Each structure stands twice: as C-alpha cells, then as structure tokens.
Amino acid sequence: MATRYCVAQIARRAPRATNLTPTSTSLGLFTRRHAAVQARSFATPVPPVTQDATGSKGPTAMVFLNMGGPSTTEEVGDFLSNLFSDADLIPLGRLQNYIGPLISKRRTPKIQKQYAEIGGGSPIRRWSEYQNEEMCKILDRISPETAPHKPYVAFRYANPLTEETYNKMLADGFGNGKGGRAVAFTQYPQYSCSTTGSSLNELWKWRQRLEGKAGPGAIQWSVIDRWPAHPGLVEAFASNIEKKLAEYPEERRDKVILLFSAHSLPMTVVNRGDPYPAEVAATVYAVMQRLKFSNQYRLCWQSQVGPQPWLGPQTQSSVEEYIAKGQKDLVLIPIAFTSDHIETLFELDKEVIGESGHEDTVKRVESLNGNPIFIGALADLAKSHLESGVACSYQMGLRCPGCKSERCSESKKFFAEQQNVITAR
C-alpha cells in the first residue's frame, strides 16, 4: 500500500512546495545581473544562530546534494567503492559489503583511464562549489531575512562526503544546541530514489549519528527535492540549445534533430515505480514548449552499467540509427546533469560523437556549469523555498509502489516531520 506520512498534516498547515509549478513572480529573477560573478565572500566564520538586529533569521546553510566524482584518478577506487556499496543505487543484498568492493576494484583501471582522458578527474566538485557560492551571494541580496547564506557541498560517493560536511556544519556553529536552519538542495533536477533519495537517506543517517534525536538545538532541515520544470532551468537549457542550433547553416537548422540524453535506470528501478523517467520527460517537454517545438526531438538514455536490462533507447545506438537513416544533423542535450563530468566529457564527446564518424554535424550542447541564467534559477528556487515555510515537496512523502526499504520509510518520515519544527519556529 502506498504510504503517506504526516504530509497530509503538512498540506493543511502550509502551502504546497512550488518546485514543480513555479509562480509567475519567480520569472523576473532570471537576469544576468543576479548571477554576476563577484569576489568570494564566505571565508569569514558563521555568525551565531540567533535573530540579529536586522531581523534576519540567518545564517542559513545551503547544502548542495549530488553524487560527486573523483577529483583525481587516485580517488577513482574510493569513489567506485562507495558507489557499489550503496544499496539505494545498486542493491546487492546481504553480500553488498563484500561484492561491492570486489566489483569496484575490478572496474577501477577502466574508469581511471576515462577520467585521465577528461583531464585527470571530474570537475563536479569545482562546479558545485562555484554554483553554490554564486547562488548564496544572490540570496544574500534577494532574501536578506534568511541571510547570510553559507554554501556547503555534500557528496554521496566522493569528497566532501556527507559525514565530512555535516561535521563541518556543526563546527561552524549550526546545531549542537544552537539550532539553525539548513536547506538540503538536490542538484539532480529530476527525483530518483537512486540519486536524490539515496543522498537524503545518507543525510538522515548522519543526522541520527551526529545529532541523535531531534531536540530544540538540532539543525532544522528542509529539502528542495525536485525542480524538473523550473522556468530558469528550462530557459538555461533552451538558450544553450538555440546557441548550438545557430552553428548549423540556416537552411538546415530546423531539420536538426534534438536528442535529449539522460542517465538511464535499470528496469527493476523503473518498474518499482521510480519518478525519474516521468520527471525527465517533464523537463524535455517544458524545454520543447519554450522552443515552440522548432525541431523534432527524442529522449534517449545513456550510461547503463552491467548486463541487466536498462531503460532505452540508448543514446549511442540512437545516434547510429539516425545516421544510418541519413539524418546526420543531431544535437545531443544532457538533460539530467547540471555540470560536466565523465558522462558528458567522455561518454558523449569521445564515445558517442567521437565514434559517430560525423563530428562536424553531431554536436553537444554545453553543460549548465557556470551559466548565469542557471545560477539565477538556483537562487530563485531557493528563495521561493525559504519563503514557503515548507519542509519538502508534497510529492516526496509518497513512496514508490514497489518500495520495500526501511531507510526510505524512516528518512521520508524524518524530513516530513521537520515541518513541525519549521512551523513552530
């Protein structure tokens, strides 16, 4: 039976989270002005967590959640070991802690080579830190009532790991009897239990271990858990697509096929009822609406690992098949990642495009990375969330029809119950 925790109570007390249906007022924020690059300003210690003379309820910790990636080739082994030990991503049963490290050890040399080919490591940490710092600078201006905003990054499989970040927050003066507010902001726009769900389960685990039972002095958590159709995200993707289309001669431009590409999921996860395929499709459709359906398009799926069935069609075979049909003008759009990493720089650029035989006509749209429209969108999302007084989206309380995980059950319950803490504030 589908489980709803106290989200029904939440719905009665507070407005629903607006992550899926942004208001028109949010649109005004997507200007380059808001995302202007400024000098770093967070080298200073966090002020005490009390209401100050200006009435600010800050500081507010803005914690970016993502999987992370190895910054150097030496870190690949640990990254894969953490990844294959995660039962929310790759369930290996009771032998998880034995089989996980074995698989990762065997896979390490191959993946090390791929990271070496993209410059010796994943740029995901650099981009995540930059995006969060820039977002916090904007938030300090547009949300003074929750300022100052302090950026943190919590990765699931690479440094800085969730444990390290949680300890840093405690050392910086959040929690430990001092309370303080923190927002867990997923950097996966579309929710999957294997990505955002796993990061939230990990955050909840470290909350239990490092802060114990919630008390008045514990950190108050809220979650931005999905934002697949936020207009700023859509605008950032659409404007990048328009830039790429402009590289084709005018007479061929509207015949270019747009191939949206997202990380695939094993069919076991899809059939469990994971929300990700539907949310990725929502992003694709919103981007096409913004482009006024100027081009034909398809959604395909990349990066499958291992022999079991995954959601298709696969990106690489889709490119090959369109080329075989005579369609050589193709634009690839990574739609489920917000910054570059091995899936874009190696798999799409070197394998899919590099091996297509048509590098001049098969192109890839730039990743969002430091795009000011995108960073403005992050700030807009965060501001709406902070104003909403909502602990997490209404949707987050609903478990997958096939979910049997106690971790999901407990962590969803924890984040939903944070509503009581926020409301009582």
Ligand SMILES: C=CC1=C(C)c2cc3[nH]c(cc4nc(cc5[nH]c(cc1n2)c(C)c5CCC(=O)O)C(CCC(=O)O)=C4C)c(C)c3C=C
């Ligand atoms: C939306 C993004 C992602 C989803 C969904 C996702 C699901 C998923 N991934 C694996 C297994 C692996 N993923 C690996 C790397 C990797 N995955 C994503 C994103 C999603 N994964 C990214 C961004 C990266 C690269 C990180 C970087 O370079 O910065 C890997 C490691 C690489 C490899 O060994 O091929 C594995 C393994 C599963 C099983 C899964 C769904 C259940």
Ligand code: FES
């Ligand atoms: S697997 Fe989706 S809620 Fe547990």
Ligand SMILES: [Fe+2]
């Ligand atoms: Fe993955």
